[in-house]
Amino acid sequence: MSQGDERGYGDEPGGRTDDAYSTLGGTRQTRTRLPGGDEGDGYGRRPARNSRSLVMIVGVVVLLIAAIAFANQSGNGDEGSGGSGKEPPAAGAGPTAATGTKPVQGKNGTIASGFAHDEQGAQSAAANYAVALVSAEILQPDRRGVIVRQIFIAERVGELEAKFNQAYSKDFLDKVGLDANGNAAEGMTYVSRTAPVGTKAVAYSAESATVEVWCTGVFGTAGVSSTNPVSNDWFTMTLKLQWAGNDWKVDSFSQKEGPAPVNTDRTASNADEIAKAVEEYGGFTYAR
Structure with missing residues (x-):
């Protein structure tokens, strides 16, 4: 609204006029001040x-x-978000919202930890764990065991570490252009970067949760002579979590393709641009 539209500034009947000498009723008569005027x-x-x-x-x-009324109403809204009588939001997808609970308290190595003991904490944990499980580090034998112990419940560590070692065997690493230590050849950069697009709690209780994480990412080897060029992918990871050791940990997980949008005709960046982007842009800690 423009200044000329504001009410009480000349346009409204009965408002001030531009004539600083006008008198009551516009008579322009001089008033005489009497004693006790x-x-x-x-x-x-x-x-x-x-x-x-x-x-x-x-x-x-x-x-x-x-x-005052507005301030009190705003204060009640904040208290309502903490559970003081407001109806909970309808189930389904929703944007990130402030809850008063810090979702991530710290980090365990490069992986976030100390998630809140509630449904949003479980979703935050699932999003961060999905990133770690599809990272370039998981392909490196010396980092793989550390990641598995940080993410999974203690009862599953030995079994899942053996399965990871079998899945990411030397033959697999050869196919993606990596050596036995999970490193790319000289002049090459291996890229495996995942970005959660959204999360959904399929089931939740104080002791366990099942969370789906919809992800996109870039994967491949950047380099002039690469036979495994960097491309993007869309997938959904389902993680079953347990509350253990005052944090959410993974019991098991699975992955399926999609949902994937239609690809655009955008020109692909060259290998040097991709490699530089991976080196210059760090990852995020994800939280709801």
Whole structure:
């Protein structure tokens, strides 16, 4: 709204006029101040100044009351988010919202830890664990065991570490252009970067949760002579979590393709640009 549209600045009937010398009623008659002139203006009428002052005082009081009411209403809304009587939001997809609970308290190595013991904490844990499980580090034998012990419940560590070692065998590493230590050849950069797009709690209790994480990512080897060029993918990872050791940990997980959008005709960046982007842009800690 423009300044000229604001009410009470000349356009509203009864508002101030541009004539600083105009008098009550526009008569332009000179008023004579008599002794005790607070009672009248010489024509048996109360001065306009008193009426305007009263209107201004009433207006200020109304504004103050409205401001106090608004502040109290905002305060109640914040308290309601903490569970003071407001109805919970409808089930389904929703944006990240402030809950008053810090979702991530710290880090265990490069992986976030200390997730809140609630449904949003479980979703935050699942998103961060999905990133770690599809990272370039999981292909490196010396890092793989550390990641598995950080993410999974203690009862599953030995079994899952053996399965990871079998899945990421030397033959597999050869196919993606990596050596036995999971490193790319000289002049090459292996890329495996995952970005969660959204999370959904399929099931939740205080002791366990099942969370789906919809992800996209870039994967491949950047380099002039690469036979495994970097491409993007869309997939959904389902993680079954347990509350163990004062944190959410993974019991098991699975992965399926999609949902995937239609690809655009955007020109692909060259290998040097991709490699530089991976080196310069760090990852995120994900939280709801």
